[in-house]
Amino acid sequence: MGALLSRDLRLAMRAGGGFGLGLAFFLLLAVLVPLGVGPEGGTLGRIAPGILWVGALLACLLSLDRIFALDFEDGSLDLLATSPMPLEAVVAVKALAHWMVTGVPLTLVAPVLGVLLNLPVEGYGWLVLSLALGTPALSVIGAFGAALVVGVKRGGLLLSLLVLPLYVPTLIFGAEVVKRGAAGLEVAVPLLLLAGITLAAGALLPFAAAAAIRINLR
Amino acid sequence: MSIWEYANPKRFMQTSAWVLPWVAVLALACLVAGLIWGFFFTPDDFRQGSTVKIIYLHVPSAMMAINAWVMMLVTSLIWLVRRHHVSALAAKAAAPIGLTFTVIALVTGAFWGQPMWGTWWAWDPRLTSFLILTLFYLGYIALWQAVENPDTAADLTAVLCLVGSVFALLSRYAVLFWNQGLHQGASLSLDKEENVADVFWLPLLVCIAGFVLLFVALVLMRTRTEIRARRLQALLARERLA
Amino acid sequence: MELSVSDLAVARGGLRVLEGLSFRLAAGRALILRGPNGVGKTTLLRTLAGLQPPLVGQVSLPPEAIAYAAHADGLKAVLTVAENLEFWAAIHGTDRVGRALEEMNLVALRNRLAANLSAGQKRRLGLARLLVTGREMWLLDEPTVSLDAASVALFGGVVRAHLAAGGAALIATHIDLGLAEAEVLELGPYRAKSPAAGGARGDFDEVFG
Numbered sequence: 326m327g328a329l330l331s332r333d334l335r336l337a338m339r340a341g342g343g344f345g346l347g348l349a350f351f352l353l354l355a356v357l358v359p360l361g362v363g364p365e366g367g368t369l370g371r372i373a374p375g376i377l378w379v380g381a382l383l384a385c386l387l388s389l390d391r392i393f394a395l396d397f398e399d400g401s402l403d404l405l406a407t408s409p410m411p412l413e414a415v416v417a418v419k420a421l422a423h424w425m426v427t428g429v430p431l432t433l434v435a436p437v438l439g440v441l442l443n444l445p446v447e448g449y450g451w452l453v454l455s456l457a458l459g460t461p462a463l464s465v466i467g468a469f470g471a472a473l474v475v476g477v478k479r480g481g482l483l484l485s486l487l488v489l490p491l492y493v494p495t496l497i498f499g500a501e502v503v504k505r506g507a508a509g510l511e512v513a514v515p516l517l518l519l520a521g522i523t524l525a526a527g528a529l530l531p532f533a534a535a536a537a538i539r540i541n542l543r
Numbered sequence: 544m545s546i547w548e549y550a551n552p553k554r555f556m557q558t559s560a561w562v563l564p565w566v567a568v569l570a571l572a573c574l575v576a577g578l579i580w581g582f583f584f585t586p587d588d589f590r591q592g593s594t595v596k597i598i599y600l601h602v603p604s605a606m607m608a609i610n611a612w613v614m615m616l617v618t619s620l621i622w623l624v625r626r627h628h629v630s631a632l633a634a635k636a637a638a639p640i641g642l643t644f645t646v647i648a649l650v651t652g653a654f655w656g657q658p659m660w661g662t663w664w665a666w667d668p669r670l671t672s673f674l675i676l677t678l679f680y681l682g683y684i685a686l687w688q689a690v691e692n693p694d695t696a697a698d699l700t701a702v703l704c705l706v707g708s709v710f711a712l713l714s715r716y717a718v719l720f721w722n723q724g725l726h727q728g729a730s731l732s733l734d735k736e737e738n739v740a741d742v743f744w745l746p747l748l749v750c751i752a753g754f755v756l757l758f759v760a761l762v763l764m765r766t767r768t769e770i771r772a773r774r775l776q777a778l779l780a781r782e783r784l785a
Numbered sequence: 786m787e788l789s790v791s792d793l794a795v796a797r798g799g800l801r802v803l804e805g806l807s808f809r810l811a812a813g814r815a816l817i818l819r820g821p822n823g824v825g826k827t828t829l830l831r832t833l834a835g836l837q838p839p840l841v842g843q844v845s846l847p848p849e850a851i852a853y854a855a856h857a858d859g860l861k862a863v864l865t866v867a868e869n870l871e872f873w874a875a876i877h878g879t880d881r882v883g884r885a886l887e888e889m890n891l892v893a894l895r896n897r898l899a900a901n902l903s904a905g906q907k908r909r910l911g912l913a914r915l916l917v918t919g920r921e922m923w924l925l926d927e928p929t930v931s932l933d934a935a936s937v938a939l940f941g942g943v944v945r946a947h948l949a950a951g952g953a954a955l956i957a958t959h960i961d962l963g964l965a966e967a968e969v970l971e972l973g974p975y976r977a978k979s980p981a982a983g984g985a986r987g988d989f990d991e992v993f994g
Binding site: 327328329332335336339340396398399400401403404405406407408409410542543 | 831834835836837838848849851852853855856857858859860861863864868871872873875876877878914918
C-alpha cells in the first residue's frame with residue numbers, strides 16, 4: 326500500500342500538471358470573483374466562505390479524471406486488479422494520494438485567498454479546519470466518479486456531471502462551518518456532519534468504486 | 544408460477560403488449576377527468592384565487608419525480624442481484640420520464656410561486672432539492688449514453704443509482720439544514736391533509752392516479768422500445784461476427 | 786500447481802466467442818495458444834486472469850497464482866526502469882528486482898526513465914515484471930511484439946528457466962519462442978457456433994422465438 330501511495334505521489338510530482346494546476350485555478354478564482362463582484366469589503370467578506378469552498382471543490386474536480394484514467398490507459402489497472410492488493414485498497418490509497426496532492430495544498434493556501442476576499446478574522450481557523458475535514462470526502466467521492474467513467478473516452482465533462490451532485494452535502498456543511506464561524510456562531514453541528522460525511526464516504530465508497538472498476542475492466 | 548417469469552423479455556413483451564393499452568386508456572381517462580374537474584369545477588381559493596389550481600399538475604408531477612427515482616432504485620437492485628435485463632432496461636426507460644416530471648414540477652412551481660411569493664425562483668429547500676434531483680437524473684442518463692457496452696452501462700448506472708440515492712437523501716437533509724424555506728410556511732401546505740378541503744382533495748387524488756398510470760404506461764412503452772433496440776443490437780453484433 | 790479448465794465458454798462484448806474449451810496445464814509445462822485474429826485469445830487470457838467472469842465452465846487455478854502480461858505493459862514513463870520494477874515488487878511483496886533486471890538484460894538501463902526506452906526495451910521491461918511478481922502461472926498475450934530476434938531468444942530462455950523452476954506458461958503467440966517441449970492448442974475448433982448452426986444464443990436471442 327505504501328508502495329502505491331509513494332508511486333502515485335512521485336508520478337504527481339514528476340508529471341506535474343495535476344496539483345499545480347488546481348492551485349492556480351483556486352488562485353484565479355479568488356482574483357476573478359472580486360473583479361466580478363466589486364471591491365466592497367463587506368460583500369466580499371460575506372460571500373468569501375462560499376466562494377472559497379466552491380473554488381476548492383472545482384479545483385479538486387480538475388484532476389479527478391487522472392486518478393484512474395492514466396492507469397487504465399497504460400494497462401496498470403489490469404495489473405493492479407490481478408495483484409495481491411485488494412482493489413478496494415487500491416481505490417482508497419489512490420484517493421488518499423489525490424487528497425495529498427490537491428486537498429492538502431488547497432487547505433494550506435485557502436487562508437491566503439481568504440485575505441484577498443476579506444474573510445472576517447474569526448473565519449480563518451474554521452476555513453482551514455473545514456477544508457481539512459471536508460476535502461478528503463471530495464477526493465473519495467471523486468474517486469468513485471472517476472471509477473465509473475474510467476472506460477469512457479474523454480469522460481472529463483461526464484465526470485463533472487456525475488460528481489458535482491454528489492458534492493452537494495459536503496459543500497453545504499463545509500461552507501456552513503466557515504459562514505457560522507466567521508459570524509461567531511456555534512459551528513459544532515455542521516462540523517460534525519462534515520466529519521461524518523468524510524468518514525462514511527471514506528469507509529464505504531471505496532467498495533462501490535472498486536465494483537465500478539471491476540465492471541469497467543471486464 | 545413465479546413473478547420473475549415476467550422478467551423474461553419475451554414474456555414481458557407479450558404481457559406488456561396486452562396491459563399497455565388498458566393502462567394508457569385508464570391514464571387518459573383519469574387525467575382528463577381529474578384535470579377538468581380540478582380546473583373548472585372547484586371553487587377558487589379565498590386567498591390564492593384560481594392560481595391554486597396548478598396543484599393538479601404540480602403535486603402529482605412532483606410526487607412522480609421522486610417515485611420514478613425510487614422505481615429506478617428498486618429495478619437497479621433487481622438487476623444487480625438477479626441479472627434480469629428487463630429490470631435494467633426499465634430503469635433506463637424510467638429516467639427520462641422522471642426527469643420530465645421533475646422539470647414539470649419545477650416549471651409549474653415557478654408559475655405558482657410568481658403570484659404567491661412574488662418570485663419565479665427562490666432557494667427554498669424543496670425547490671433546491673428538486674433542482675439537485677434534476678442533476679442526478681441528468682448524470683444518470685448521461686452515464687447510460689456514454690458507456691457503449693449495454694451490460695457494462697447497466698451495471699455502472701445501477702451502482703450510480705444506489706450511491707446517488709444515498710447522496711440525494713443526504714442532500715435533501717443538507718438543504719433543509721441550509722435554509723428553512725418558504726414552502727412550509729406557505730398558506731397551503733399539501734402535506735397536511737386538514738389544510739386541503741375535500742373539494743380540492745378528491746380531484747387531486749384522481750389526478751395523482753392519472754399521473755401514476757401515465758408513468759406506468761410510459762415506462763412500459765419505453766421499456767418495450769429498449770428491449771427491441773437491445774435485440775436489434777444483439778442481432779447486428781452477431782451478424783458482424785459471422 | 787495445475788491449471789485445469791473444463792467446458793469453458795467466454796464472451797467478448799456480450800458475444801460468445803469460444804466454447805467447450807477444456808485443457809490442463811501442469812507445472813513445468815508450456816502451452817501455446819494459436820488461432821486467427823479475433824478468435825478470442827485475449828478474451829480467454831483475461832478470463833483466466835480473473836478480470837472477467839466466464840460464461841460457463843470452471844477454471845481451477847486461483848487468480849492468486851497468475852501473472853498476466855497484456856499488450857499494454859503498465860509502465861510509467863516518468864519512473865526509471867528500476868523504479869517501475871520496484872513498484873511491482875513491493876505490490877507483490879517480493880525482492881527480485883535485481884535478478885529480473887539481469888535476466889532480461891536491463892541492468893545497463895536500470896536508471897533510465899521508461900519514457901526514453903525503445904519499444905523493444907519497454908517490452909523487455911514489461912516482461913521483467915513477470916519475474917518480479919514471483920507467481921507461477923504466466924499468461925502471456927503476444928509477448929514478443931516489438932522484440933528483435935536476440936530478445937526473443939533471451940525471453941525464450943527466461944520462459945524455459947521459469948518452467949524448469951516449476952512454473953508454467955500459457956502463451957498466445959505466432960512467433961516460435963524456441964520452446965521445443967511446448968504443446969500447441971489450436972483455438973479454431975472451439976470457436977462458438979453461431980445460433981443458426983445450433984449454437985447457444987445470447988440473452989436477447991433465445992427469448993424471442
